[in-house]
Amino acid sequence: xxxxxxxxxxxxxxxxxxxxxxxxxxxxxxxxxxxxxxxxxxxxxxxxxxxxxxxxxxxxxxxxxxxxxxxxxxxxxxxxxxxxxxxxxxxxxxxxx
Numbered sequence: 001x002x003x004x005x006x007x008x009x010x011x012x013x014x015x016x017x018x019x020x021x022x023x024x025x026x027x028x029x030x031x032x033x034x035x036x037x038x039x040x041x042x043x044x045x046x047x048x049x050x051x052x053x054x055x056x057x058x059x060x061x062x063x064x065x066x067x068x069x070x071x072x073x074x075x076x077x078x079x080x081x082x083x084x085x086x087x088x089x090x091x092x093x094x095x096x097x
Contacts, residue, residue, distance in 0.1 A: 018070045025066045025075075026093060033060065034089040035082060039068040042080075045090055057085045 022041075026032070029041035044063035049056055060082040067075045082088075 014070055018068070021075070022066075022068055029064075029066060030093060031062075032091040032093055033062060034091075035060070035084050036086040040080065040082075041066040041068070041093075047088055047090060055085070057083060058088050059083055060088055 025041055030043045031041070031045045033040040033042060033045055040062055042062040042065045044061075046061045048059045048061070050059050062080045062082070063078065065077050065080045067077065067080065069075065
């Protein structure tokens with residue numbers, strides 16, 4: 001196996017581990033939030049449209065957050081504030097019954 005194959009396998013393993021972590025984490029969060037750049041899980045979300053000089057943008061405040069990003073050392077953070085000029089999708093996750 002050459003180094004390119006090894007790197008591809010390493011990246012595939014990391015993506016699978018991240019997906020498994022997401023699947024497990026999704027059970028304890030209320031919201032799924034998606035922006036153009038990444039996805040989040042959170043237990044609190046507030047989306048505020050802001051009319052700025054360049055047009056409307058969104059200020060999204062998340063609390064109790066898990067960030068879907070492989071390169072982060074700590075994906076769990078107490079609060080995240082996101083600014084986006086593009087669409088922000090917020091979905092309520094179905095709770096366990």
